[in-house]
Amino acid sequence: MPLPWEVVSALENTADTLICNATVVTVNPGFDIVKDGVVAVDNGRIKHVGGPGSFPADAAAEVIDAGGGILMPGLINTHTHLPMSLFRGLADDLPLEKWLTEHIFPAEAAHITPATVQNGTMLSCAEMLLSGTTTCCDGYFYEHAVAEAVAQAGIRAVLAQGVVDFPTPDAPDPEKNVDRAVEFVRTWKNRHSRIMPSIFCHSSYTCSADTLQRAKQAATAAGVVFQIHVAETQNESALAGIPDGVSPVKYLADLGLLDEDTLASHCVWLNAVDISILGDSGAAVAHNPESNMKLASGIAPVPALIHAGVPVGLGTDGCASNNNLDMFEAMGFAAKLHKAATGDPTVLDAETVVRMATIEGARTLGLDSLTGSIEPGKVADLIVLDTRRPHLSPMYHPESHLVYAVQGADTIHVMIDGQMLVRDGRLVDMDVGEIIARAAETGAAIAQTDSRGP
Amino acid sequence: MPLPWEVVSALENTADTLICNATVVTVNPGFDIVKDGVVAVDNGRIKHVGGPGSFPADAAAEVIDAGGGILMPGLINTHTHLPMSLFRGLADDLPLEKWLTEHIFPAEAAHITPATVQNGTMLSCAEMLLSGTTTCCDGYFYEHAVAEAVAQAGIRAVLAQGVVDFPTPDAPDPEKNVDRAVEFVRTWKNRHSRIMPSIFCHSSYTCSADTLQRAKQAATAAGVVFQIHVAETQNESALAGIPDGVSPVKYLADLGLLDEDTLASHCVWLNAVDISILGDSGAAVAHNPESNMKLASGIAPVPALIHAGVPVGLGTDGCASNNNLDMFEAMGFAAKLHKAATGDPTVLDAETVVRMATIEGARTLGLDSLTGSIEPGKVADLIVLDTRRPHLSPMYHPESHLVYAVQGADTIHVMIDGQMLVRDGRLVDMDVGEIIARAAETGAAIAQTDSRGP
Numbered sequence: 001m002p003l004p005w006e007v008v009s010a011l012e013n014t015a016d017t018l019i020c021n022a023t024v025v026t027v028n029p030g031f032d033i034v035k036d037g038v039v040a041v042d043n044g045r046i047k048h049v050g051g052p053g054s055f056p057a058d059a060a061a062e063v064i065d066a067g068g069g070i071l072m073p074g075l076i077n078t079h080t081h082l083p084m085s086l087f088r089g090l091a092d093d094l095p096l097e098k099w100l101t102e103h104i105f106p107a108e109a110a111h112i113t114p115a116t117v118q119n120g121t122m123l124s125c126a127e128m129l130l131s132g133t134t135t136c137c138d139g140y141f142y143e144h145a146v147a148e149a150v151a152q153a154g155i156r157a158v159l160a161q162g163v164v165d166f167p168t169p170d171a172p173d174p175e176k177n178v179d180r181a182v183e184f185v186r187t188w189k190n191r192h193s194r195i196m197p198s199i200f201c202h203s204s205y206t207c208s209a210d211t212l213q214r215a216k217q218a219a220t221a222a223g224v225v226f227q228i229h230v231a232e233t234q235n236e237s238a239l240a241g242i243p244d245g246v247s248p249v250k251y252l253a254d255l256g257l258l259d260e261d262t263l264a265s266h267c268v269w270l271n272a273v274d275i276s277i278l279g280d281s282g283a284a285v286a287h288n289p290e291s292n293m294k295l296a297s298g299i300a301p302v303p304a305l306i307h308a309g310v311p312v313g314l315g316t317d318g319c320a321s322n323n324n325l326d327m328f329e330a331m332g333f334a335a336k337l338h339k340a341a342t343g344d345p346t347v348l349d350a351e352t353v354v355r356m357a358t359i360e361g362a363r364t365l366g367l368d369s370l371t372g373s374i375e376p377g378k379v380a381d382l383i384v385l386d387t388r389r390p391h392l393s394p395m396y397h398p399e400s401h402l403v404y405a406v407q408g409a410d411t412i413h414v415m416i417d418g419q420m421l422v423r424d425g426r427l428v429d430m431d432v433g434e435i436i437a438r439a440a441e442t443g444a445a446i447a448q449t450d451s452r453g454p
Numbered sequence: 455m456p457l458p459w460e461v462v463s464a465l466e467n468t469a470d471t472l473i474c475n476a477t478v479v480t481v482n483p484g485f486d487i488v489k490d491g492v493v494a495v496d497n498g499r500i501k502h503v504g505g506p507g508s509f510p511a512d513a514a515a516e517v518i519d520a521g522g523g524i525l526m527p528g529l530i531n532t533h534t535h536l537p538m539s540l541f542r543g544l545a546d547d548l549p550l551e552k553w554l555t556e557h558i559f560p561a562e563a564a565h566i567t568p569a570t571v572q573n574g575t576m577l578s579c580a581e582m583l584l585s586g587t588t589t590c591c592d593g594y595f596y597e598h599a600v601a602e603a604v605a606q607a608g609i610r611a612v613l614a615q616g617v618v619d620f621p622t623p624d625a626p627d628p629e630k631n632v633d634r635a636v637e638f639v640r641t642w643k644n645r646h647s648r649i650m651p652s653i654f655c656h657s658s659y660t661c662s663a664d665t666l667q668r669a670k671q672a673a674t675a676a677g678v679v680f681q682i683h684v685a686e687t688q689n690e691s692a693l694a695g696i697p698d699g700v701s702p703v704k705y706l707a708d709l710g711l712l713d714e715d716t717l718a719s720h721c722v723w724l725n726a727v728d729i730s731i732l733g734d735s736g737a738a739v740a741h742n743p744e745s746n747m748k749l750a751s752g753i754a755p756v757p758a759l760i761h762a763g764v765p766v767g768l769g770t771d772g773c774a775s776n777n778n779l780d781m782f783e784a785m786g787f788a789a790k791l792h793k794a795a796t797g798d799p800t801v802l803d804a805e806t807v808v809r810m811a812t813i814e815g816a817r818t819l820g821l822d823s824l825t826g827s828i829e830p831g832k833v834a835d836l837i838v839l840d841t842r843r844p845h846l847s848p849m850y851h852p853e854s855h856l857v858y859a860v861q862g863a864d865t866i867h868v869m870i871d872g873q874m875l876v877r878d879g880r881l882v883d884m885d886v887g888e889i890i891a892r893a894a895e896t897g898a899a900i901a902q903t904d905s906r907g908p
Contacts (some may be wrong), residue, residue, distance in 0.1 A: 088847070089854035093789075093803035121891035128843040202799075294858070296799040326843045329768040329786070335547075336747035336787070337794070345750040349547035390581040391778045391862070393542070393890045394897025396904075400543035404748070404777040408845070409863035436847045443848025 015040035015047055018060035022071035022384065023396050024049060027358045027373040031351055033398055038176040039071060044418035049336060049374055064413065066384045069404075070398050072354075073373050074134025074381040074414065075327040075447050076361030078286035079265045081140045081316025083112065083120030085127065086442050087320040090450060096233070096295055098100050101441045102451050104320055110142075110449050111442065113170045116144040119438045124325055125153035125425060126435050131326045131408025134381040134416045135372075136264065137286070137315070137365055139200030141170045143184055151192050152428065154421050156381060159188065160227055163430075165216050177212060182218045189222060194417065196365070200227040204248055205239035209255055218258045225263055225365060228252070231274070232266035233297050249274035258283040265315065266291075267305065268298040269404035275301065279308030284364035287356070289333040291317030294421075302338055303347045313361035314353075326408040327370055331357050350399040384413035386430055460656040467516050469494035469501055470579060470872060472514035476525035476838065477852050478503060481827040485805055487852055495834040498872035503828055513793050518867065520838045524852050524860075526808075528588025528835040528868065529781040530815030532740035533769025535594045536604075537566065539581065541774040544904060545859055550687070550749055556905050562902050565896065566623045568599040573892045575600045579607035579697045580881060580889050585780045585862025588835040588870050589826075591717065591740070591769070591819055593654030593681055595624045606644050607884065608810055610835060610874050612819050613642065614654035614681055617669050619661050625771030636672045643676060650819070650872065654681040658702055659694035663709055670711045678770060679717055679819060682706070685728070686720035687751050695760045703728035712737040717818055719769065720745075721759065722752040728896055729755065733762030738818035741810070743787040745771030756792055757801045767815035768807075780862040785811050789857045838867035840879075 017040070024037035026049060040048035040055045048055050053161055057063050091103035117140070128136060135156040142148060143161040150157045161184035162168070163177045171180050181199045186195040199219040201207045207215070212228075219226035231248045233239075242251045249270060252258055258281035262331050265286040267278070278285065288301050314334055316325045335353045339345050362372025371381045387393075392401050392410065414422035421428055447454035471494070478491035480503060494502035494509045502509050511517050545557035571594070582590060589610040594600060597615040604611045615638035616622070625634050635653045644652040653673040655661045661669070666682075673680035685702045687693075696705045702723060706712055712735035719740040721732070732739065742758050759766050768788055770779045789807045793799050802810075816826025825835045835890045839860055841847075846855050846864065868876035875882055901908035 085844075086848065088850075088859060090850045090859060092851075092854050093800050095799060123844055123847060130844060152571060191835055225730070274746050288789060290786075293794040294799065296793040296797050298797070299794055323854065326845065326861065329783070329861070332744075332783070333787075333790070336744060337791075339750040340747040340753055340791070343750050343752070345549060345553075345748065386889075388890060390539075390577055390584060390886060390890065391780065393577060393893040394540065394900075395894075396542075396544045396897065396901055397546075397796075400546050401779065407543060407780070407783070407861045408862055409861055432844060433842075436842060436844060437846075439847040440849075443850065446848075 013056050013328065015042040015055065015060040015061045017041040017062045017064060018055055018057055019064045019066055019071055019382070019384065020057065021068055022066035023069065023398050024374060025070055025072040025354070025402065026074050026375065027355060028375050037071070039374060039382065041415070041418045044380055046374060046376050046378050046380050048376060057404060060439045065389060067386065069387045069400070069412065070385040071374070072383055072385070072402070073358045073371065074383050074416065075132050075317050075357050076365070076372060077128065077133050077136040077325060077327055077359045078263065078313035078364050079288050079317055080124065080136045080138045080325065081318030082124040082136070082138050082146055083117040083140050084318035084320045085124045085325070086120040086439060086446065090320065090446065091452065093255060107446050107450060108169060111446050112141055114142045114145040116442050117142040118149045119442060121146045121149035122153060122430070122435050123439045124319070125150060125155050126430055126432055127325045128155060129153070129414050129422050129427060130381040130411060131328065132385070132411040132414060133325065134383065134414065135367065137227070141168050144187070147195055149190055151195060154416055154419060156194040156371065156416060157194045158198045158225055160198035162200050162202055163207060163211065164202045165211055178214045178218060181215060184432070185222045196224065197286050198225040198227055201228040203236070204242065204251060205236060212257055213255055219261065225261055225353055226257070227263045227265065228257070230264040230267050231269040234269050236269065247271060247274050249277050253277050253281060261366065266297065266300065268292055268300045270301055275304050275308045278305065278310050284311040284313065286313050286315045286316040286364060287334060288315045290330060291321040291338045293333070295321055299337060299341045302334070303342060306352070311363045312356055313364035314356045327357055328402070328406045328408050331341055331403045350397070350403040353403045354399050380415055380418040382415045383411055385410045386412045467510050467513045469496045469509065469514040469602055471495040471516045471518060472509055472511055473520055473836070473838065474511065474526055474864050475522055475662060476520035476669070477523070477857065478828060479524055479526040479808070480829065481527050481809060483830050490556050491525070493828060495869070495872045498834055500828060500832050500834050502830060520799065521840065521842060523841045523866065524839040524856065525890045526837055526839070527812045527825065528870065529586050529811050529827060530765030530767060530819070531582065531587050531590040531769050531779060531781055532717065532780065532815045532818050533742050533771055534578065534590045534592045535772030536578040536590070536592050536600055537571040537780070538772035538774045539578040540574040540893060540900065542777045544774065544900065545906065546779070547888050559682050561900050561904060562623060565900050566595055568596045570896050571596040571599040572603045574890050575603035576884070577893045578773070579604060580884055580886055581779045582609060583607070583868050583876050583881060584601040584865060585782065585837070586837040586865040586868060587779065587781050588820065588837065588868065589816070591681070595622050598641070601642055601649055605649060608870055608873060609879050610648040610825065610870060612650045612652045612679055613654035616654050616656055617661060617665065618656045619665055632672060633670045634661040635669060637798065639676045639678055647863050650678065652681055656706060657683040657690070658696065659690060666711055667709055679715055680711070681717045681719065684721050685723040688723050690723065701725060701728050703731050707735060720751070720754065722754045723744055724755055727731060728763050729758050732759065734765050738765040740767050740769045740818060741788060742769045742771040743791045744784060747777040747787070747791065749775050749800065751798060753791060753795045756788070760806070765814055765817045767818035768810045773797065781811055782856070782860045782862050785857045804851070804857040807857045808853050824879060834869055834872040836869045837865055839864045840866045
């Protein structure tokens with residue numbers, strides 16, 4: 001029997017692309033999985049989702065055989081610093097302070113320019129596309145250069161110029177940091193269909209209350225997402241000079257910073273009141289399990305946040321603290337970390353984690369009506385995974401494989417806005433050899449100046 | 455200037471295979487990394503390790519260009535239940551008891567036969583080879599069938615017939631469980647150069663003190679490794695009927711079960727005395743971070759065990775509780791989990807974790823004079839990783855990538871005993887299509903009888 005939307009959507013039966021012979025993990029509200037399913041894409045949008053033969057193959061300009069693999073919404077990485085892929089593995093296994101002050105900050109000061117930012121972003125886009133990510137949410141310096149690269153790569157992105165109250169490579173005068181972020185928003189608002197500008201205040205310990213409030217007000221006025229790192233480490237209140245007994249979340253709430261258009265990244269150190277404040281505020285959280293573990297920041301209370309109704313998306317964080325952008329790996333970490341942390345093997349089950357990496361991620365960015373699931377009318381941001389591999393055999397429940405067995409390299413096709421950006425595991429329009437060569441060149445220069453040496 | 459061993463080893467300069475243009479991560483005692491290095495293999499053994507041009511290319515029957523990738527010792531998975539790949543993703547996110555009694559045990563009772571064990575083992579061997587594992591340590595039922603498949607696949611393995619005090623698919627009379635395990639050891643001792651038999655008592659709660667002691671004595675008499683699951687869950691003492699206040703480790707030590715030839719898997723719930731007992735005993739530990747997290751068993755005190763001098767190898771556990779055999783993923787989990795657990799970002803640094811997955815793993819199996827590092831005289835168990843990929847660019851410190859960025863699919867070449875088993879990412883002698891088809895067939899039958907349904 002056809003699903004209700006099959007009847008309607010098959011009426012106008014022409015399409016640009018028909019993907020067939022797929023296990024379609026829709027991530028729609030009912031988490032429907034269509035075996036031997038087909039998805040029709042027309043004019044960049046999903047037109048039809050249904051069972052075998054539910055859409056005429058001869059009415060599609062191109063038919064792509066998914067080979068029995070999984071067809072699912074593209075993954076949404078809710079927290080990145082794209083150009084930092086240039087620092088991948090530069091310094092690991094160090095105390096946070098030493099890592100930042102002896103390696104990352106000096107490398108940024110010496111090597112971050114619009115050109116290297118663009119190269120690092122292209123490198124990250126190549127990695128994200130090849131591992132199934134179609135949307136990311138970013139904040140860094142020289143964000144115009146990030147945006148140019150993202151536009152060229154074809155990925156969907158929420159992008160923000162970072163705001164801190166000290167001189168940065170691209171904003172030597174901190175007095176103008178908010179103006180600069182606003183200028184970025186003005187430039188990119190409604191300029192490119194896949195780029196949504198945003199404002200990213202780094203944190204409560206690098207931005208004054210005044211800076212935070214001005215930035216948030218500007219974000220609200222422009223109708224864009226306001227991002228901020230929140231409670232990543234245990235001593236954040238002390239760092240920020242927040243009065244004793246006031247948590248970072250309470251501080252931000254009191255400043256009027258938490259609402260439906262705020263995305264709080266990390267949220268590791270929360271008490272029960274903080275969780276309740278976040279739940280009441282409508283603010284969303286970007287959870288970065290691998291970064292939090294690698295930097296020994298702590299373990300975010302994700303099951304409690306979800307229970308409190310907070311939209312929680314999944315992120316990788318930048319490559320300096322992960323060290324990759326593989327969202328499948330992030331899913332595996334999220335699912336397992338919280339079982340270990342709570343002692344309960346039933347928390348963050350596979351379906352919940354797949355939702356976090358797709359539709360919930362979209363919700364944290366205000367993009368859930370546009371992307372994050374395979375439903376007629378949404379943009380065609382789709383990925384196909386090859387499941388004819390030993391490590392994905394046999395397959396009982398597709399959502400289990402997505403969280404516990406798939407690796408990024410299982411991604412064979414990636415479509416954004418109906419355009420094929422990855423085909424048979426290869427980037428269609430990007431010269432990966434050149435991207436890697438440029439990264440290697442910058443990497444060699446960075447190694448020369450790093451305190452550990454080349 | 456040549457390294458000391460270059461001078462000696464290059465004297466007799468003929469080889470079966472020369473691997474060149476590689477970043478050689480030797481994992482020798484000094485953890486030497488040779489850039490643009492070469493490794494010569496002759497008669498199944500490593501003959502030479504050195505810098506560019508240190509071995510004449512025209513003296514090798516075959517030259518393999520590693521393309522600038524990483525050449526390292528094959529990975530050693532110290533804890534597997536190979537045939538359980540057939541249950542991959544059958545049931546997840548459940549309380550342990552429900553998972554075992556409603557899904558795994560019924561599936562084993564209904565579907566585990568020598569034929570399915572052989573198919574499941576071939577599936578696991580294909581997965582392990584394609585993700586860079588060259589040695590594994592296993593225990594299950596119908597282990598003769600496991601051994602036949604392992605021998606055919608060409609992988610190196612320590613294999614044990616499992617011992618429990620209740621009827622199993624292959625040992626309906628538990629009175630004969632130890633005899634059966636001994637018979638397995640007799641059959642395989644000195645029969646196949648890559649298969650080392652072992653005896654595996656499941657645990658202190660499934661084997662009586664008498665069974666444990668008889669099995670250990672038999673293992674000692676035969677000179678083989680004695681394996682046992684130890685302190686995997688918090689209530690193990692209660693399950694085992696061990697007197698109040700006696701820990702599982704103390705119980706096993708008092709029974710005389712812990713010595714240099716014992717491999718204790720998991721060791722999650724240890725107190726300070728247990729760690730000291732293990733350190734004094736010479737027993738080794740197989741650490742399975744992903745399985746322990748997914749089943750919410752807890753977090754093993756690995757940094758403390760290493761500090762106490764306990765050899766700690768890395769394992770994946772069976773695919774019913776992981777759900778893959780990717781040792782690169784296991785490395786990433788181990789490195790990050792213990793940072794999160796201890797709050798110290800410096801514990802289990804990349805080099806330590808690479809050692810755990812190679813030479814320390816070999817040490818836990820008594821195979822460290824044979825494999826686990828790239829040193830002249832050792833067997834040529836080698837893998838090559840393609841690092842010309844976006845997620846591995848740039849590369850500052852190879853050991854960082856191995857732990858924090860590489861995924862199993864980056865493995866392009868695998869050599870065991872000097873024979874190429876994987877070339878350009880493909881299995882040389884195994885029909886992967888047929889292996890997957892057989893697994894799918896058994897999987898379909900398992901799904902039919904599973905309580906959750908197909």
